[in-house]
Amino acid sequence: MTAPVRLLQCTVNGRATAVAVAPHRTLLEVLRYQLDLIGSKQGCDKGDCGACTVQVDGVPKLACLTLAVAVEGREVTTVEGLGERAGGCHPLQDAFDRHDAAQCGFCTPGILMAADALLRRVQRPVTPDEVRAALAGNLCRCTGYTKIIDAVVDASRRLSQP
């Protein structure tokens, strides 16, 4: 039952990373249980809730449905890397904090990664409907999404200021 372990080489949050992984391990399992990056969450393990959303080469991916070996040579960013990239606290994270967009906080890392991918893609202020569409794959049970949408719109405006 034990398949041969492979050496996975990729970039995680800007750092070259080499980790031995079994081929059936998901990216989420490797991030959480081998690399101790606990920010990405498991809410369903079936690609429904979006709490495990990370970015692979800047594109949002469900880490629970991505085999770890599939990110060989690629660049993985988790919520831990989002802040590091901005030198501490990313404007999106700051906006989520100010707007109280994180209540229980469990969906927050995944939502931040999906929202950041949207803002990086469009590079301009976004509308509430654009945010709704971009976050349609990320479930939140606490907020009713209102403050999440406000926070993303606010961050997009701040990021677009010269």
Place this chain on the structure above:
Amino acid sequence: MQDGFVGRSVPRREGHDKVTGATAYVDDLSLPGMWHGVTVRSPVARARLLGVELGEGVPWHEFAIVGPDDLPGPNVVKLIDTDQPLLAADEIRHCDEPVLLLAHPDRAMAERGRAAVRLRLEPLPAVTSLDDALRGDVVVWGRDNVFREYRTAKGDVDAALADPDVVVVEGVYETGAQEQMYIEPQGMIAQFDAERGVTVRGSLQCPYYVHAALVALFQLPPQQVRVIQTATGGGFGGKEEYPSVIAAHAAVLARKAGHPVKLIYDRVEDVRATTKRHPSRTHHRTAVRRDGTLVAMDIDFIIDGGAYLTLSPVVLSRGAIHSAGPYRCEHVRIRARAIATSHPPHGAFRGFGAPQSVFALERHLDVIAARLGLDPAALRRKNLLQPGEQTAVGQVVREPIALDRVLDRALALSHWHERRAAHEAFNRSTDGPLRRGIGVATFMHGAGFTGAGEVHLASVAQVQAERDGTLTVLAASTEIGQGTNTVFAQIVADAAGLPLSRVRVGQPDTAVVPDSGPTVASRTTMVVGTLLRRATASLRQTLRDAGLLPAGTGPVDPEVFTQAVARYLADHEQLRGEARYEPPPGIAWDEKAFRGDAYASYAWAAYVADVTVDLRTAEVRVDDFVAVQEVGRVVNPVLAAGQIEGGVAQAIGWALFEQVVYRDGRVANPQMTNYIIPTAVDTPPIRVEFMPPFLGDDAPSKGIGELPMDGPAPAILAAVQHATGAVPTAIPMLPEQLAQVLQEAQS
């Protein structure tokens, strides 16, 4: 206190850790030598358990295995009754009931073990609907499948219904089960040590519920059982009573294994095995004058409690008390029953019975309005409770309530009259498939435990002064996303006259904090917040009495405070203020007669939903939602609005998307793939407004957590009725159900 922190939207205490991903939830923790636990469950609703077989090909000697005979104490989940076992021993009473526990150092191997266990079962007839339970052909509880019945009456309902001058309107309204669907699944980590006892960490709302369950199971002195709440990814009532089961399971596995054991449910297991909102059926028979004046209400309220009694009596009680709403009515009779079935036990979920009975009444009022040709808002306004009048259970409203103002504000914000007219004009003229409608619900929600519940709880909260001049909040109330930490810090900072930064709120740990009661029933800010204010005042008084602090209740120079504390602690071991719950004067509840002061205070609200119905697909889209409420003084407006917005979204889900499909008593859609909660695309803009407190700016705060669950479902269905003319009476109302209602309305 003008310059205080109460009333201001200070940022969430743990906000930074949550947005950076640093917050550690239970599955983010690991203890040295930790094993992984799994639960073997029944695949059928009811059966005699003849035996358990461990299958081939699994190294069973590596496992810790716990059955009913391996428990250190009584095989009981400690709640109201003792009918529910921790592990089914002879008879299986519901699907996914725990039968056997396994733990192994390797998570995957633990799963292999679970799959290899075979249960020898002799099927027994199950009761999988309210009708079957009431018919009583198969009895699964007591003599008649009735867990609990409450009756209360005032006036002469029969005479009023027989009055020739009234119109009698009858209706039956149903609500379905609802899954809490917190995004973090349930989980616990337990440690056992023969000398030090049991320590459990996990995702939970009520540390002392878990504590009591473990003390009873392990038969240990209370100080040898320690329960620590980890950051909790949502609860909504789902982590009120069930965590006691998981904690007990993890703890007996840890005892058997001699290792810490982590027991985390995956989503499917969580949805199948843990509690949900009680399904309900309400029969209304109402006498009303042609001008809309309510004369008599005859209400029969039934909830499906599932296979064990759990918390159903209290859910029933709250539902019954709310079943006649915030309306004046001279003659009211309420019969309420919690019924036993073979479903997994239904349990606590935000609103706790009130959303079910409020849905029925509000729906019924729209049916009455349509029958009499009255505007639904006008019908409500005519009957709203006034100060000095009595609720259905005889509670005199002492507050100077002005519900008409709450309703007016909601109607103004939603442009009720203009939109109502515009929608009707649109619906008359359109050839297309879309219909528009607007609906309203007015309601109240009692905060805190029902009846004498708070007196029995006798909650305690403390504030401790540290040598560095900071204050530590000692309370068992948990932060589960709703903002407990922040609100407590605001309240204590103001009472102490100190900056917010001088107040610390720790993670509840029964080794450190007193029992301030469970984090339920919208009671945290209202009840425990008040205790903390009193505890802080008492701490200040101690320093004043010692001549270390000047008199007064206003701001204190933090340096002066720090010196005062330092001097006090030079002579004393510690400095704490403590407060214990005392009921407000003149409050009395008669449980036998089911009459009296049911709650110390009520929040009042009027919600309006604006919808579009697509007649082709029978889909309902909520376009706009207005939520206006009076909740006393709002401690933190942004956090409070967050509670309302989240509750409204959950209630939209309950009304339109969330259907628990039971097939032969088992949840057939236990995933987020097929149990649909609202996404960002499904949730409308939610416009929240808090009315100035009826008692003025210094009014006490009322509970708000559950309130927003009550109003949206009836408001949305009222809007669908306005849009289509059809009269839906049941939720969830998925397109399949609405299509049927529309078809029946046509024929």
